Amino acid sequence: MPGTEKIWDEGLQSERTRLAWVRTAAALSTGGLAATGLALRNALPAFVIAGFALAALCGGVLLIRTRLRFRRVQAALHAGRPLDAGLDAVFAWLGTLSVVAGAVAFVVGVR
Secondary structure (H helix, E strand, O other), X not given: OOOOOOXXXXXXXXXXXXXHHHHHHHHHHHHXXXXXXXXXXXXXXXXXXXXXXXXXXXXXXXXXXXXXHHHHHHHHHHHOOOOOOHHHHHHHHHHHHHHHHHHHHHHHHOO
């Protein structure tokens, strides 16, 4: 019927998206911590260690912000407003870039 269309599906899409953000945050934080320990053990340069530590920090920040993000998404969906990844996407991008840069430096530095 015209006029009865819903803006969003009442399924579990936002819950699955929240879980995806949690998985990303957990991977960045645990991977960053493990890589930091490995870099310290192999006496790699400080910038490599800092890069891995930055990834762990970004993962931790994302993990903390996940609940706030979920609330923002729910409010936007119920109000019919567009969604925005905002600062969370920046932290995910920065953390991932830090892991990649650190991994390249690790491979080049460990011979």
